[in-house]
Amino acid sequence: MSPRTLKIALAVSVALNLFAVTAVTTAMVTRAQVERRIDDDRRAPRENSAFAIVRQLDPQVRQRVRESLRASALAARPDFEQAKAHRREAVAMAASSTYDAARVTALLEQSRAAELRGRARLEADAATLLGTLEPADRTALSQILTRRGRGAARGDGDQAGKRPDKS
Template sequence: MTSRSLKIALAVSVALNVFAAAAVGAVWVARDKIEDRVAEAHKQGRREPVWDVIERMDPAVRDQVKTQLRAAAMQARPDFEEARAARREAIALTGAETFDPVAVAALLERSRASEARGRSRLETGAVETLNQLSPADRKALAPILSRHKAKREARKPEKAAKAVAAAASAPVRP
C-alpha cells in the first residue's frame, strides 16, 4: 500500500468513526427524551385529553357535546380577540418613545376583563352541556372546567407574589 492510499484509508476511517459517534450520541439523547415523555405520560393523576374522551362517547352524544362546546367557544371568541388586541396595543404603547403608564394599565385591565368575560362564556356553555349528560359522561368530561394545570403549577403563589413585589419596587422611567 502506498502512502497516499494509507492517508485516504485513514481519512475514511476517521470520517466513519466520527459519523458513528454522532449517531450513537443522537440515539442516546433521543432515548432519554422518549423515556422522559413516557414517564410524564405515566405520572399518577395525569388524565388523557378531554377531546379523546369525547371521541369515545356514544356518537349521538359526542356530536351534541362537540356542537355545544364549539358554539360556546364561538360566542366567547370576540372576547378573547378583544383581549389580545388590547394586550397588543398595551405592548405597542410600552415600546413608544413616551411611556403612558395610565393608558397601558387601562389597556391591560380591558384585556383582563375581556378574557374573564370570554372564560365566563366558555364555562357557562360547558356547564350547560354537562347538565345534559349522564353522570358517567359528566365525570369523564369534568376536566373541561379546569384551567391549564401545568401552567398553574408552574406559577406558584410565592413566585407570583415576588414578581408583583419586584414590579412594584422597580423605578418608573419617564
C-alpha cells in the same frame, strides 16, 4: 523512562479514561431523561384535550357535545380576540417612545377582563351542557372544567405556570 514513571503515567491515563467514560455516560443518560420529559410535557396536554375527552363519549352524545362546545367557543371568541387586541396594544405602547404607564396598566386590565368574560362564558356553557348529560358521560366530560388555556400545550397551563416536578 523508568518503570516507576511508566506505572504512574499508566495510572493517570487509566484514571483520565475512566473519568471521560463516566462523563460521557452521564451526559447520554441525562440527555435521554431530558428528552423523555420534554416529550411527556408535549404529549400530556393533547391526550387530555377537550376534543380527546369528547371522543371517549358515547357516539350518540358525542355530536351534540361537539356542537355545543363549538357554539360556546364561537360565542366567546370576540372576548378572547378583544383580550388579544388590548394586550397587543399594551405591548406596543410599552415598546414605544411615548410610554404611558397608566395607559399600559389600563390596557392590561381590559385584556384580563375580556379574557375572564370569555372564560366565564365557556365555563357557564360547559356547566349547562354537563347538566344535560348522563352521569357516566358527565363524569368523563367534567375534565373540561380544569383551567387550561393554550399554555397547556406548552406545559404551563395548570398551576398558574408552575411546572410539575417529575423527578
